[in-house]
Amino acid sequence: MRYISTRGGAEPVDFVTACLTGLAPDGGLYVPESWPQIAPPRADEAYVETAARVLSAFAGDSIPLGDLQAMCARAYASFAHHSVAPLTELGKGVWMMELHHGPTLAFKDVAMQIIAQIYDYALERSGKRLSIICATSGDTGGAAAAAFAGARYSDLYILHPHERISPVQRRFMTMTGLANVHNLALEGDFDDCQAIVKSLFADKDFVAEVGLSGVNSINWARIVAQAVYFATVQAKLAGKARFIVPSGNMGDALAGYVAGKCGLLPEGFEGHCAVNENDALARILNTGEMKRHAAVETPSPAMDISVPSNFERVLFEASGRDAGFVRQTYEAYAQTGDVALPEAVVAEFAALGFSATRVSNADTMAEMQRVFDETGWLICPHTAVGTYEARRLARGDVATIVLATAHAAKFPETVKEATGADAPLPARCGDMEAAREVFERLPADLGTVRRYVQEHSGAGR
Numbered sequence: 225m226r227y228i229s230t231r232g233g234a235e236p237v238d239f240v241t242a243c244l245t246g247l248a249p250d251g252g253l254y255v256p257e258s259w260p261q262i263a264p265p266r267a268d269e270a271y272v273e274t275a276a277r278v279l280s281a282f283a284g285d286s287i288p289l290g291d292l293q294a295m296c297a298r299a300y301a302s303f304a305h306h307s308v309a310p311l312t313e314l315g316k317g318v319w320m321m322e323l324h325h326g327p328t329l330a331f332k333d334v335a336m337q338i339i340a341q342i343y344d345y346a347l348e349r350s351g352k353r354l355s356i357i358c359a360t361s362g363d364t365g366g367a368a369a370a371a372f373a374g375a376r377y378s379d380l381y382i383l384h385p386h387e388r389i390s391p392v393q394r395r396f397m398t399m400t401g402l403a404n405v406h407n408l409a410l411e412g413d414f415d416d417c418q419a420i421v422k423s424l425f426a427d428k429d430f431v432a433e434v435g436l437s438g439v440n441s442i443n444w445a446r447i448v449a450q451a452v453y454f455a456t457v458q459a460k461l462a463g464k465a466r467f468i469v470p471s472g473n474m475g476d477a478l479a480g481y482v483a484g485k486c487g488l489l490p491e492g493f494e495g496h497c498a499v500n501e502n503d504a505l506a507r508i509l510n511t512g513e514m515k516r517h518a519a520v521e522t523p524s525p526a527m528d529i530s531v532p533s534n535f536e537r538v539l540f541e542a543s544g545r546d547a548g549f550v551r552q553t554y555e556a557y558a559q560t561g562d563v564a565l566p567e568a569v570v571a572e573f574a575a576l577g578f579s580a581t582r583v584s585n586a587d588t589m590a591e592m593q594r595v596f597d598e599t600g601w602l603i604c605p606h607t608a609v610g611t612y613e614a615r616r617l618a619r620g621d622v623a624t625i626v627l628a629t630a631h632a633a634k635f636p637e638t639v640k641e642a643t644g645a646d647a648p649l650p651a652r653c654g655d656m657e658a659a660r661e662v663f664e665r666l667p668a669d670l671g672t673v674r675r676y677v678q679e680h681s682g683a684g685r
C-alpha cells in the first residue's frame with residue numbers, strides 16, 4: 225500500500241510515513257495510490273474488530289493485523305459506550321450517530337486515540353522521538369492531549385489563543401498532569417497560533433532538529449479511523465443511508481467518501497456537508513468559487529474554517545486524480561485567494577456524492593431549542609447545524625444520519641443561551657473545575673515558541 229501526493233511532486237511513501245509526516249514535501253496531501261476493497265462489517269462484529277480491519281487494509285505491510293487489533297482495543301477502551309458510535313433515533317427516519325463518547329466529548333477522540341497508538345508503535349520501532357505541534361481553537365487540542373498524554377516517544381505542544389477558548393475546552397488540554405503535554409497560551413488569536421505552526425513547519429532545519437510532526441485534520445490515519453464509523457451504520461440499518469455532516473475542514477465528510485470508495489457502503493455514499501456562516505466549503509462545492517474570506521463568529525467555533533484543508537483530496541478525486549491541475553489550482557489560490565473551478569469539476573463533486581448548505585447562526589440557536597422542546601435532549605451547536613439540515617432534507621427512501629460531533633456539555637454557555645438549560649458534564653469527567661491546570665502564557669511570537677519547543681523537546685535526548 226503506497227501513498228502519493230495530490231500535487232504529484234513527492235516520492236510515494238508507506239502508511240506509517242504518510243501518517244507521521246502530515247503534509248507531503250511538495251505541499252500536497254497524501255492519498256492511497258489505489259483504493260483497497262474491504263468487506264462491510266457484519267451486524268455482530270465489534271467496533272474494535274472493524275476498526276482494525278479497515279486500518280489494516282490501509283496500513284498494508286506496515287503494521288500486522290494482530291498489532292492493529294491490540295492498538296484499537298487500547299484506543300477504544302476509554303470510550304463510555306461499547307459500540308463507540310451508537311445510533312439514536314431523533315425522529316422518523318432521522319438518526320443521530322453519537323460520536324462524543326470519548327474522553328474529551330468530541331468526535332476527534334475517535335481518530336486521535338488510535339493515532340497516538342500508531343505513533344508510539346512506529347516510533348518504538350524506529351528509535352525516534354517526535355515533537356508534535358498543533359494549533360487549536362477548541363476540540364483538536366483536547367483530543368490530542370487526552371490521546372498523547374503519557375505517550376512514550378512523543379512530546380506534544382498545543383498552541384491555543386489565551387482566554388479565547390471556552391474554559392471546558394481549555395481544561396481538557398491543561399489538566400492531563402503529564403510532562404510530555406505542553407500547553408502554550410499565546411497572547412493572540414487562533415490565526416496567530418496557526419501562522420506560527422505553519423512557519424515552524426516551513427523551517428526545514430527546525431523540523432529535522434526537533435522531529436516536528438502534526439496531527440491536524442489532514443493526517444491520513446485520522447481520515448481512515450473516521451471511515452470506520454460510517455461503515456458501522458450499514459450493519460445497523462437496512463438500506464441506503466444519507467449522512468449529514470457538520471463540517472469545517474471536511475475531514476469527516478471525506479472519511480464517509482473513503483468508506484464508500486472501499487466498498488464499506490454497499491449502497492453508495494451520499495454526504496451532505498452542513499456548514500455554519502463560515503460557508504467557504506458550501507460555496508466551493510455548489511459554485512466552484514474558491515475565495516478567501518475572513519472568518520466570522522458563530523455558535524459552532526470548531527467549524528469556523530475559511531479554507532477547508534481536506535478539500536484538496538476531494539478536488540484530486542473530482543479532477544480524475546489530475547495532480548497537475550490540483551497543483552496549479554492551489555498555486556493560483558495561494559497567489560490571488562480567488563479561483564473559479566471549471567464547471568465539469570463542480571458537477572463531479574455531486575457525482576462523487578457530496579452536497580453542502582449553510583445554516584445561519586439564528587437557525588442553529590433555534591434548532592437547539594426545538595430539539596430540546598421535542599425530545600428533551602440537549603445537543604451541541606455543531607450537531608444542531610446538522611439536525612437543522614436533516615429535518616429539511618429527510619426523505620422516505622433513505623435513512624438520514626446526522627453526525628453528533630460533540631457533547632452539549634462542551635459548549636455550556638451556548639446551550640444555556642439557546643435553551644435556558646444547563647448542560648452538566650457527564651460524571652466520568654470527574655470534577656474538572658477542581659483539577660490543576662498547567663499552561664505557559666507566552667507572546668504570540670515565532671521565535672519564542674521556537675525556543676520553547678527546542679528547550680523542551682526530547683528529540684535530542
Ligand SMILES: *Cc1c(COP(=O)(O)O)cnc(C)c1O
Pocket residue numbers: 330331332363364441470471472473474475476477526527606607629630
Ligand atoms: C472538528 C469539528 C467539526 C468539523 O469537522 P471537520 O472534519 O473539520 O469537517 C465539527 N464539529 C465538531 C464538534 C468538531 O470538533
